[in-house]
Amino acid sequence: MPYTNKDNYLLAVDCVIFGFDHDRLKLLLYKRNFEPEKGKWSLMGGFLKREETLDEAASRVLAVITGLRNIYLEQLSAFSDVNRDPAARVISIGYYALINIHDYDEVLLHKYGAQWFSIDELPDLIFDHHEIVDKALRRLKRKSKTQPIGFELLPTYFTITMLRNLYEAIYQRELDPANFRRKFMSMDLLDRLPIKDKNGSKKGSFLYAFNQDKYKLQTSGGFSFDLSGI
Amino acid sequence: MPYTNKDNYLLAVDCVIFGFDHDRLKLLLYKRNFEPEKGKWSLMGGFLKREETLDEAASRVLAVITGLRNIYLEQLSAFSDVNRDPAARVISIGYYALINIHDYDEVLLHKYGAQWFSIDELPDLIFDHHEIVDKALRRLKRKSKTQPIGFELLPTYFTITMLRNLYEAIYQRELDPANFRRKFMSMDLLDRLPIKDKNGSKKGSFLYAFNQDKYKLQTSGGFSFDLSGI
DNA sequence: CCAAAAGTGTTCACGCTACACCCATGC
DNA sequence: GCATGGGTGTAGCGTGAACACTTTTGG
Numbered sequence: 001m002p003y004t005n006k007d008n009y010l011l012a013v014d015c016v017i018f019g020f021d022h023d024r025l026k027l028l029l030y031k032r033n034f035e036p037e038k039g040k041w042s043l044m045g046g047f048l049k050r051e052e053t054l055d056e057a058a059s060r061v062l063a064v065i066t067g068l069r070n071i072y073l074e075q076l077s078a079f080s081d082v083n084r085d086p087a088a089r090v091i092s093i094g095y096y097a098l099i100n101i102h103d104y105d106e107v108l109l110h111k112y113g114a115q116w117f118s119i120d121e122l123p124d125l126i127f128d129h130h131e132i133v134d135k136a137l138r139r140l141k142r143k144s145k146t147q148p149i150g151f152e153l154l155p156t157y158f159t160i161t162m163l164r165n166l167y168e169a170i171y172q173r174e175l176d177p178a179n180f181r182r183k184f185m186s187m188d189l190l191d192r193l194p195i196k197d198k199n200g201s202k203k204g205s206f207l208y209a210f211n212q213d214k215y216k217l218q219t220s221g222g223f224s225f226d227l228s229g230i
Numbered sequence: 231m232p233y234t235n236k237d238n239y240l241l242a243v244d245c246v247i248f249g250f251d252h253d254r255l256k257l258l259l260y261k262r263n264f265e266p267e268k269g270k271w272s273l274m275g276g277f278l279k280r281e282e283t284l285d286e287a288a289s290r291v292l293a294v295i296t297g298l299r300n301i302y303l304e305q306l307s308a309f310s311d312v313n314r315d316p317a318a319r320v321i322s323i324g325y326y327a328l329i330n331i332h333d334y335d336e337v338l339l340h341k342y343g344a345q346w347f348s349i350d351e352l353p354d355l356i357f358d359h360h361e362i363v364d365k366a367l368r369r370l371k372r373k374s375k376t377q378p379i380g381f382e383l384l385p386t387y388f389t390i391t392m393l394r395n396l397y398e399a400i401y402q403r404e405l406d407p408a409n410f411r412r413k414f415m416s417m418d419l420l421d422r423l424p425i426k427d428k429n430g431s432k433k434g435s436f437l438y439a440f441n442q443d444k445y446k447l448q449t450s451g452g453f454s455f456d457l458s459g460i
Numbered sequence: 461c462c463a464a465a466a467g468t469g470t471t472c473a474c475g476c477t478a479c480a481c482c483c484a485t486g487c
Numbered sequence: 488g489c490a491t492g493g494g495t496g497t498a499g500c501g502t503g504a505a506c507a508c509t510t511t512t513g514g
Contacts, residue, residue, distance in 0.1 A: 003277070003318050006240050007277070007279055007280040008238045008239060008240055008241070009238060009239065009241055009278070010233060010236050010238055011238070011239055011241070047233070047236045048239070048310075048321075050237040050319065051312060053310045053311055053312060054310040054321070055310075075307050075308065077305050077307060077308075078284055078307075078308055080278075080283045080284040080285075082281060082282070082283060087233065088233050089280065090233075091241060091278075093308050159466090160467090161465080161466080176504070176505070176506090177465090177467085178467075178468075178469090178505090178506080179503070179504070179505085181466090181468095182468090198512090198513090200464095200465065201464065201465035201466060201511085201512085201513095202463085202465075202466095202511070202513045202514085203464085203465060203466050203467085203510070203511040203512055203513095204465090204466080204511080204512080205465080205466055205467085206466090228458065229502075229503055230503080389493090390493085390494090391493080406477070406479090407493085407494085408477095408478090408479085408494075408495075408496090409476070409477070409478085411493090411494070411495090413476090428486090430491095430492065430493085431484090431485085431486095431491060431492035431493060432484070432486045432487085432490085432491065432492075432493095433484040433485055433486095433492065433493050433494085434484080434485080434492095435493055435494085436493090459476060
């Protein structure tokens with residue numbers, strides 16, 4: 001063993017779990033069930049195991065609370081303040097996940113005392129979890145402008161208005177319906193279904209689905225997804 | 231101690247150190263002086279100490295090899311493949327640094343067998359260090375479009391042509407001299423000195439300096455640094 | 461018929477692109 | 488005086504912003 005007398009630490013992952021409900025961006029939080037700070041609201045987290053990567057640890061943690069696998073997941077960064085956790089020197093790697101909010105396992109949620117909160121009505125969180133949430137929000141805002149990740153937060157079939165509501169929630173500003181529609185139509189990434197959703201209006205609006213193949217085709221042709229100008 | 235029976239690990243930082251020389255983006259690499267992989271080219275790295283944050287560890291590592299403090303430094307992300315280091319389970323946090331290439335301590339460089347390499351002529355690197363370099367390059371390309379970090383790679387006084395050469399090296403494409411100049415002039419972030427540099431041309435070109443105060447003033451007025459359209 | 465949301469058309473202004481052109485100076 | 492890089496002028500094009508307008512249908 002060539003590395004002698006090195007300090008060592010506990011390594012954790014903490015997940016900021018995003019959902020989108022009608023017109024609100026939400027976070028899934030849970031009541032921490034062990035000391036310290038037992039009973040306080042917290043991000044879902046867990047310790048890294050010896051035989052897994054950090055990405056695998058984050059996936060495992062997500063599966064435990066949501067029952068879902070193959071979720072969109074991205075690493076944010078490491079949080080390493082010496083006293084961020086008063087009980088031990090724990091370095092945490094922040095992650096964020098995007099899930100379809102109606103896709104989760106209710107039973108598991110209740111088991112862990114988990115609950116969805118609007119991002120503008122968050123409760124107090126333990127340790128530096130607010131900082132992790134801030135970083136996740138900034139990353140989501142930035143990344144969603146250049147990658148088609150918004151669809152991860154929507155059901156498979158959605159209307160253009162739902163899509164616009166999502167981006168309005170992410171960017172926290174209103175978008176012109178006419179220009180927004182044109183922008184997405186011009187990218188040619190969506191399949192229009194021969195079905196209208198009449199919930200939102202009497203006229204009804206077509207349902208669309210994101211088409212991964214079309215996206216790849218466009219990308220290979222030099223196109224890049226870009227919502228920077230909307 | 232509430233956390234029982236948790237696995238623990240070694241935590242390291244590895245720094246991608248960028249410099250800019252005339253028209254080339256370069257990296258500072260060194261010959262690793264301990265096992266495993268002793269004598270191979272490597273990023274500058276070190277292990278996290280118990281009483282410091284990751285940012286502090288990265289600063290310390292940089293100071294050791296360059297003799298410089300207060301360097302621009304930014305965390306990239308964690309690299310955690312189970313067998314990335316064959317000698318032990320080491321999780322590494324990647325960082326990148328931007329330094330003025332002529333500002334370093336030659337003595338320290340020789341002591342560590344360090345050397346500058348053009349980014350398109352890198353030698354083989356140990357472990358997953360190539361992956362860390364790739365991430366650093368992508369981050370630098372992105373970040374330099376929206377933050378005035380390019381100046382960190384230049385001397386205090388520079389010509390507009392030098393500035394353009396820098397961005398050409400970062401973006402790896404040519405930029406129109408006329409339009410580039412106008413773009414920067416319109417941002418009003420630079421002080422023009424009453425001095426001309428005659429190295430590049432007979433007419434001579436004015437030297438400029440980045441003015442942090444002007445930048446803050448512009449920013450507070452709703453301006454944001456943006457080179458996305460050049 | 462009317463309200464209300466879906467969806468289309470059209471104008472305007474701004475900013476990037478491309479390239480022509482003038483400027484200063486060392487040889 | 489001429490070659491060379493510094494620096495300015497400018498016409499054209501593409502795209503986002505704003506908003507008027509048409510379509511559809513349930514009540």
